[in-house]
Amino acid sequence: MTATEQQRIFNQWLGQYKALIFKVVRAYTTEQADRDDLFQEICLQLWRSVSSFRSEAAVSTWIYRIAIRVAITWQGREKRERERSRHYAEGQPLLQMPQQAMDERVTWLYQEIQKMDVVDRSLALLLLDGYSYKEMAQLLGISESNVGVKIFRIKKRLTQRATQFAKDGI
Numbered sequence: 001m002t003a004t005e006q007q008r009i010f011n012q013w014l015g016q017y018k019a020l021i022f023k024v025v026r027a028y029t030t031e032q033a034d035r036d037d038l039f040q041e042i043c044l045q046l047w048r049s050v051s052s053f054r055s056e057a058a059v060s061t062w063i064y065r066i067a068i069r070v071a072i073t074w075q076g077r078e079k080r081e082r083e084r085s086r087h088y089a090e091g092q093p094l095l096q097m098p099q100q101a102m103d104e105r106v107t108w109l110y111q112e113i114q115k116m117d118v119v120d121r122s123l124a125l126l127l128l129d130g131y132s133y134k135e136m137a138q139l140l141g142i143s144e145s146n147v148g149v150k151i152f153r154i155k156k157r158l159t160q161r162a163t164q165f166a167k168d169g170i
Contacts, residue, residue, distance in 0.1 A: 006051060013046065014043065020064060020067070021039060021043070021046075023129070024068060024125060025067075026110050027114060027125055028071040028072075028074070034078065038070070038074050042071070045066050057138075061135060064125075064131075065139050075118075120150060122140055133147045133148055
């Protein structure tokens, strides 16, 4: 694959699936600087992986796999780095998430997703994007029945928290 072809495919995928990447980024970060860093990490890995795509899965599934794996690795590395020290680079990031007003329900949902463990967080994102249990199982390396049980528990937990949220008016 030529560098030109790699660049064309990467640009096409980024244009088409940027929102998918932002969903993963938002689920794994809380601060804008971290979102910028994670987005760039995912894009870098995506760029490196363009030539290894073999069309065995949908492009969106493949990008999700990369984004989630990078996010999980990044999150662990960030925790270790925060324990040592935290330094932010000055400057404007190349790509930013859109700064639009967010519905408070969407904000609440992302806050709840951020509280989940790694697998549940990934499942919640995949569920929101309409992936089948089979696709989720393949993507995360767990059984379909395990996906079903986990999603049932996620929905139950979110329903309970939403009910409490509505009662408290938080």
